[in-house]
Amino acid sequence: MSKLKLYLDTLSQPCRSLLIFLENTKIPYEPIVVRLGKGEQNSPEFLKVNPLHQVPVIDDNGFILRESVAILRYLCREKKNVADHWYPKDSRKQAKVDEYLEWQHLGTRLGCGLYFRTLWLEPLATGKTPEIRDIQRCKTQMVTACDSIENHWLKNKYICGDEISIADILAASELEQPRLAGYDPRDGRPKLTEFMARVREATNPSYDEAHKIINTIVDKYKGQPPLKEKKSG
């Protein structure tokens, strides 16, 4: 029985969520770093693991599974000693966690991810500044998602009640991402701010460990992509 393998890059929000979950539930795993910045998700070796070029992926003794939410649900089912609050067995409580897990794809995941991609990742890759119209479009989408967290989802200490679940780890990891591109979802959102601090406290030291690289980038570049002069020829 080999150790669970986790293919990841902590620049990716869902990868950070999985890392924090595995550390907090003490599931033994072997991390395999796939450096997205170096295009390692396109290597022939990695494409055998995921032809869709994405991390995270797990290899659980030969069983390969993609998609962070599917992976989290599988680990909660399969691994020993995962406390019930992470993903409750009670059918209605579980359904309410699922409600958030399914909403977040086109909510925070699309909103925060697209903003980061448009204002940071694409300029870094192409050397081109994004157009004002594109910035506005993805900013509106992100702001709407962050406002939904503040005004709709946070009725209790955590998203699905007063105990932490996998929904909270996914939410917090997404909300950290736009800071790379100069937008902090906590500004002007007191409930969201307290919530993020609560998730961090409940899951540390792994929360800070998972966010180490992005925090270093935020500190160094202050929300601006480190554009280089493109070499000619």
Place this chain on the structure above:
Amino acid sequence: MSKLKLYLDTLSQPCRSLLIFLENTKIPYEPIVVRLGKGEQNSPEFLKVNPLHQVPVIDDNGFILRESVAILRYLCREKKNVADHWYPKDSRKQAKVDEYLEWQHLGTRLGCGLYFRTLWLEPLATGKTPEIRDIQRCKTQMVTACDSIENHWLKNKYICGDEISIADILAASELEQPRLAGYDPRDGRPKLTEFMARVREATNPSYDEAHKIINTIVDKYKGQPPLKEKKSG
């Protein structure tokens, strides 16, 4: 014990999926139509059911649940006589269905939905033709998603093996949507074409019933939104 209530509009892909599932599993339900075209998702009565303005929603004897994927999982767990193939209890098989359910949000759901919205829904609401750049952007996204279905997901008769699951109903309902805006995902994709015919055959007559309104619109308007001259003043 009151009957399960389903708030829906068959113009919405996830609503059609739920309708097809409920009919095929013979779960008794009461449909409550929320006419999106008339803005009924914004009415004070509906906002009590879903403050996020979206259908589908179920009310299962007072338990309100949103998000089609969360609803489908809940119904497979809770309702009697739902055949195992819809959402297998075997952990690894279930994980593979989950893998698709989670991928599809930013895959077919975003791709096909955004195309429909940009080329059909928004022009209908505003009377304005979309910009070429926006058409290109969302067409690329949709084509990529449809190609993933053709080249990656369809290795067997159905998406997760040789038996139909909730993944297939969701996939087929999404792939029907861009036809409203003049794009048929079946063109040039033989595996996807066979797959859609297979899902239709396996779930009829409810598949045709669920797609009745959109088929009527496609026949009548041939993929063009029925724009009216905006009244002045």
